[in-house]
Amino acid sequence: MTTTYRTLISATELLALEKQPQALLLIECSFDLADTDAGERVYRDQHLPGAHYLHLDRDTCGPMTGRNGRHPLPDRETFAARMRALGLRKETQVVAYDRQGGPYGAHLWWMLRWLGHEAVAVLDGGLAAWTAAGGPLSKHETPTPHAGDFVTGPSLSPTIEADALLARLGTLRLIDARAAERFRGEVEPLDKQAGHIPGASNRFFKDNLGPDGRFRPAAELRAEFERLLPPHAPSAVVHQCGSGVTACHNLLAMEHAGLAGSALYPGSWSEWSCDPARPVAKG
Incomplete structure (x- = not known):
């Protein structure tokens, strides 16, 4: 029986999980509000093997109107399609991480729960914890996966306007x-x-x-x-x-x-x- 991680996952737990046959999707979310390309640059330099990158402004937010805030929610189905393109399926365990203490990883955690996906966790301590646990890093581009079949469900993340x-x-x-x-x-x-x-x-x-x-x-x-x-x-x-x-x-x-x-x-x-x-x- 596989374990489902729903909040946090430690680096040692992730190292063990990678050896299991279950579907796993790694997403790096590193970001810098003052330099919005910085997160993608450091990802390209080194990242967890097999990880994909999602950009806060381009991938996880919708268009700004001047009255809906700096990082408005995207259309729910549009974001679900973006995640399907990364291979997301109902049974996929998603692990999000960043290099800033977890706020951007936590944002993706919340957004996937907003889509109705429960099996999502944040790598506790981010990339630093991963390397401290002996986890390897890669400079290789992660291949585009086969598209997943994820379908949105009832939201697990309440909102208020x-x-x-x-x-x-x-x-x-x-x-x-x-x-x-x-x-x-x-x-x-x-x-x-x-x-x-x-x-x-x-x-x-x-x-x-x-x-x-x-x-x-x-x-x-x-x-x-x-x-x-x-x-x-x-x-x-x-x-x-x-x-x-x-x-x-x-x-x-x-x-x-x-x-x-x-x-x-x-x-x-x-x-x-x-x-x-x-x-x-x-x-």
């Missing part, structure tokens, strides 16, 4: 994954105005990681989130960030900690702040 969020402010727990100085509105390097959505709490996504770059133990994460959530259940929690990407790191941390059911506001601050009619808080 801006108008619905506005109507429910004060009735749910909103968690912002950005750095504290951006949350407080002291700086804003990317979006139209500084601040945060009123009523939000700040949980910087990097707080989920230990000094080794891996996710902290599930019990520690659970204890910290349980101090943040009351009086709300996980199902009444909405995660957001600047553009709906790093918030997925907090979603993954909660799922790993056994606190399932939270939603994502995909447009996040970049969408919210572009409409002057929406309220803004600072401090």
Whole structure:
């Protein structure tokens, strides 16, 4: 019987999994918001053997309109077709990784769950953990696989849109994954105005990681989130960030900690702040 990984997978577990006969799809998601070609460059230089690369802007996001945020969700069926082209089937175990502590891998994890694919995990510690465990690297181009037959199913990742969020402010727990100085509105390097959505709490996504770059133990994460959530259940929690990407790191941390059911506001601050009619808080 094969094991299905649904949140995190360690480098040693992945090394063992590669020896098994089950279908495995490796995806590198490394990215740099300040240099959007950097992730693909380092992938071409060295990557996990057999890994494919997905670019945040080109492959996992839809067109921007100026009012739907910096990384809007793509059309669901269009993204499913992109994954089928990489060989995705219902039984495929997907492992996503990056070199930035997991936010881009977690974004792909969330998006595949959004398509209804359950067998997806993030490589804990990314490429650094892989090499530390003795995993090899490759400079060879990964061949194009035979197309898969994946079909979208009911989403495993709830979402909420801006108008619905506005109507429910004060009735749910909103968690912002950005750095504290951006949350407080002291700086804003990317979006139209500084601040945060009123009523939000700040949980910087990097707080989920230990000094080794891996996710902290599930019990520690659970204890910290349980101090943040009351009086709300996980199902009444909405995660957001600047553009709906790093918030997925907090979603993954909660799922790993056994606190399932939270939603994502995909447009996040970049969408919210572009409409002057929406309220803004600072401090």
